[in-house]
Amino acid sequence: MKHDQLLAFEAIVLTGTFRQAAERLHKSQSAVSHAIRLLEEELELTLFSRDEYRPRLTAEGEVFYREATRVLGQMRALQATAARLRAREEAELCLAVTATLPLDILLPVLERTGQAYPATHIRLSTEMMGGPIARLMEGAADLAIATLDGVPLEEVETRKIAEVVIRPVAARGLARQLGPGPHPLQEMQALPQIVVAGTGGPDSSQSRDLLPGGRKWTVSDFAAKRQVILAGLGWGGMPEHLIRRDLEAGTLVPLQVEGFPPRRSELFALRRRDQAPGPVAASLWALLTEAGQ
Incomplete structure (x- = not known):
């Protein structure tokens, strides 16, 4: 054998x-x-x-x-x-993370890694939808942070590190026009739902939290999505930590949409099982695991 x-x-x-x-x-x-x-x-x-x-x-x-x-x-x-x-220290370490990740969770980990391995160039890329797992599986990233949607679990190790809340919101003026919720699907289908394009390839477009039969506008990232929603041109789900100040100021208003409650999304550190990590990647993985506990 x-x-x-x-x-x-x-x-x-x-x-x-x-x-x-x-x-x-x-x-x-x-x-x-x-x-x-x-x-x-x-x-x-x-x-x-x-x-x-x-x-x-x-x-x-x-x-x-x-x-x-x-x-x-x-x-x-x-x-x-x-x-x-x-192994010697890697000359470069590539980390692909979902744009929904609160970076204040990651930055202390990167700081400790940079202090321990000053000769290693850390390359951080922010990806949308299936982008992080695509970068990991194609060998363009040593580690990734993303949800488990579309992840081949038999090929990847996972460690949970965070949870984020995705909340449907609209600008204050548009929310006032809509009136108090909950809003039926028929009402929301007439308004553009603002979604973010995936970076994982042609099959990584948003499918989760997508209103069936409704109008859709696609933007490149969450910063653009926030601006479009703030302008009153449509509505959409946003990571709560990215719009906390807007919610506190009342410029963005949470919506109650039929069938679209706020969603708690779990984020995981990911690495391939078939590739041996170098010392810097192994250390970063241990720190991410520690941060998620």
């Missing part, structure tokens, strides 16, 4: 097909099929049923998969340990 055979076995289970497993492992499909055939011959077990279009784990395969994932997890931990032992 070899490590690459277990990796091929895991990849087939996670992706659902031999072809996609081969793409994931950057190998030919015939190499993956050969590895599984040798593994089954050695074990004298049939791990996959090939009766359907997609390979399906047999009863024996289910049990073997549970144990294989434990072994692979230990192997990855050993590889990460070895990498840390031979």
Whole structure:
């Protein structure tokens, strides 16, 4: 039994097909099929049923998969340990965070990291919607902070670090025109809902908290969204910490929209399981974990 055979076995289970497993492992499909055939011959077990279009784990395969994932997890931990032992400080550390993150949670962590590793250039990018996880999975970020929406949990470690409240609001004048809530969907559909474009690619547009059948205007970031809403041109959900002063001043007013209550959004630190962190990334991860406790 070899490590690459277990990796091929895991990849087939996670992706659902031999072809996609081969793409994931950057190998030919015939190499993956050969590895599984040798593994089954050695074990004298049939791990996959090939009766359907997609390979399906047999009863024996289910049990073997549970144990294989434990072994692979230990192997990855050993590889990460070895990498840390031979690693030097990273020249650059890239952190991709969702724009809904209150930065006052992150800044003390970055300060401590900068003091401990002054030679490392810390690159912080603020992303929208699926942007943080996209940067992490494409290798453009060492760590990310985002919600778990669309996150491949089998490929990513997570640590909860914060919660934010997303609250529907409108400018004072528009709220006065609407009158007291709750406001039915039919009433709100006639007004532009201001949403933020995602930075994760064509499939990362906002889908959560989107009014069905309503008008929609799209902006690039929360600063622009706030300005458009303050101008009375529409309404939308905003992270509460970004508009606290507006709410206190009364220039923005919370709305009661049918089916759209204020939402509590959980944010997590994320890192890939298949990549060994360097000493700076490992330290930053530990500090983020500590900050979330």
